[in-house]
Amino acid sequence: MPSSAGPSIDKITEGGRVTQVGEGQDADETTPPVMTFGAPTAGEVLAERYELVEHINNDSAGRLVWRGVDVVLRRPVAVVMRYPGGDSATEMLQAAVAASRVIHPNLVGVYDAIDEDERAYVVREWVDGQSLREMVTSGPLDAGRATAVGNAVASALAAVHATGMVHGNVHPGTVMISDDGRVVLADARTDGADSQESDVRAVGGLLYFALTGHWPHTEAPLRGATAGHGRAAIPDAVRDAGGAAAAPRQVRAGVPAYLDDLTMDLLDGEVAPPSSDVLAAELARLDVPDEDYLDNSGPLRFAAETGDEPSPLAAAGGRKVALGIAGLLVVALVGLLVGISALGGDEENPQAEPVAAPSSSAPATEEPPTPTVRNLKISDARIIDPDSRDRAEVRDAEKVFDGNQDEGWSTQTYRNSSNFGNLKRGMGVWIDLGGEHNVRSVQVNLSTPGASAELLTGTAVAPSSETGDEQILTAFLKNRIGQPFEEHDGTTMTFNGFDADQKYRYLLFWITDLPQSNGGYKLGVQEITVQGS
Structure with a gap:
């Protein structure tokens, strides 16, 4: 050709x-x-x-x-x-x-x-x-960019770990930053030598490398590469007499204390690391504005969470990060008090009236806080089955959001895999959030691996009948969220492809192929969880 x-x-x-x-x-x-x-x-x-x-x-x-x-x-x-x-x-x-x-x-x-x-x-x-390795050859990244990269990789690992898998190949060469600012992780390995914990600790290595240009792991600077040798090499970390890597702040001035502590905690074998989803949430909390950094849709925008919920990582035992943030708040408070005192008079004009503190009744002029991501309440659910007149499989929809994963809704058992496709285009669970919300993700827990499904959205509402279900399916098929899962090898499907500027109320988890189960083909939906604000 x-x-x-x-x-x-x-x-x-x-x-x-x-x-x-x-x-x-x-x-x-x-x-x-x-x-x-x-x-x-x-x-x-x-x-x-x-x-x-x-x-x-x-x-x-x-x-x-x-x-x-x-x-x-x-x-x-x-x-x-x-x-x-x-x-x-x-x-x-x-x-x-x-x-x-x-x-x-x-x-x-x-x-x-x-x-x-x-x-x-x-x-x-x-x-x-370019890869992160290539990007850092021109100099270490600032705190904002390093945190953005770490957050993107931790978010990717959270999706991988949710399926029970391990990536096993996280290092500066497998992290790529596209020209439009997207950060992506590539080339997973399945050689059995790694674990989800080692994936998380590798994020600490990435942060260390991004902040210093050095690689902190002594056991393997990179797979197949030796520190200081060949163009694939990455300089080894600066170490003390005992072989311990120097902290990023000791290598390079200007690294924030909280980021330094988090990085070293992830590298410290004596400190239990958080799970990848908790780490991603903690990195997303860090308010490190950098307006010059490449704009990116998805998890690379940073804003401090201002709700009452504690830091997920602090709750999981990230002592240094919590102390670092607390220290910053103390410094900010002291600075505010000093500033107010300075406004009390004018040295050049002793007769000047002192500046009055703003009244507590004055309207706030600061921007509203970033909404805290939480589990959204599902107000209603029903089974969509447009190709069946007997309506035998439309019961028990309420069990998919009752908080009990031990029971849920399930299809009937079909004789073979083609039977579902020949008799029906599919079946699904339609959910109503009770109002419009910004949605971050939808997680669906299933009874058996091997299913194929996708997530749809729309605004159509119709009666629970064969005709009504057909109307909903026709309208919702025009709006897919993210990519479908094909013969998924796990029991958890997580959909993240929501538009941050759009609000959603109705969602449809649409099953297109059933997995084999107990001599036939059947699938149960145990629980659906929606996160957003």
Whole structure:
């Protein structure tokens, strides 16, 4: 097939190109290339769909990374390839399949994973920009940018961990910052050597690196790389005589105390780390305004939470962060008192009247506080079943929001997987929030893994009948939230693709394929939780 897509890709990537790493690092410059059967060539089309345009680099695991184009959908892609395929590519393909089932704005999308024996390759999203490793080569990041990156990665890990999976490959090379400010995490591993805790501690390593330009982990500066060697290397942290890494504030002036404490707590093996979702919530709380930082939709906007709820990380045992924030409040209060005292008179004009303190009855002029994210109350729910006249499966909808995950609503048992598709287009749970709200996420707990489903929204309201359900489905199918889950390998689905500027009242969790269960095909929805403000 001719490489006619090449010019369009060049136009798309004009102005910057990220190192589309497989393991997040370039191969050692001294490593000789290994040529064998299955080596790709520019212009070649893989699987009759993915045209190879340009070889970008080789990663430390010996995989080739190419810039390509999906000639069917006409979009740029990254192709991560190793040859030969077969058993040697099993781990890479398994990791890609698992990663493809987690949809999150801070995770690189995985489109395809193919094994052709003589070679195997993973096709994933192409990101225009640069890796965190490349970005920091020009100098450490300020506190606002470092916190934004840490928050994005922690949010991505929370989505991965919610499925029971582990990423296992979090470091500056697998974190990419696109030209439009989006931060994404790429290239999960499933080699069994890591845990969710090590993922969380790796965020501490990222914060340390972003703030100092040094890597704090002594056991492995990077997978396949040695500190101080090769272009993949990252300088090792400054250490004391005992080998302990110096705190970021000791390496670089101007690092805020709370961020320094949080980073060192995450790196301290004696301090139990929080879960990834708690860490993401704590990083989101930090009010570190940086108007020059790239604007980004999603979890990279920072505003301090002003409600009465305590810091999630402080509640989980993050002692240093809580003390750091308290210290800042004390300093701010002292400064305010000093300022009020200074307004009491004018040294150059002793006769000047003292400035009166503002009346307590004066209207507040400060901006309203950022709403606290909380669980939203579901006021009503019902089962949507537009392709059934007997209405046998529309009972028990109230059990999906009763707070008890041990019981819920379930479909009937179908004889085979195609039966659901042949008899029905699907079934769903329609929920009413009782009023319009800003929605952050929807989490659905299921009885069995392997289901396919999506989240829809709309404004249509109709009676609970075959005709009414058809009206709701037709209207809601026009508005999908995020990406659908296909044969999801977990029992929790989390949907995050809500528009922050839009309010929502009605949502529809729509099931399109049932998993196998007890000799047939059946699915239960145990609980639906909506978070927002």
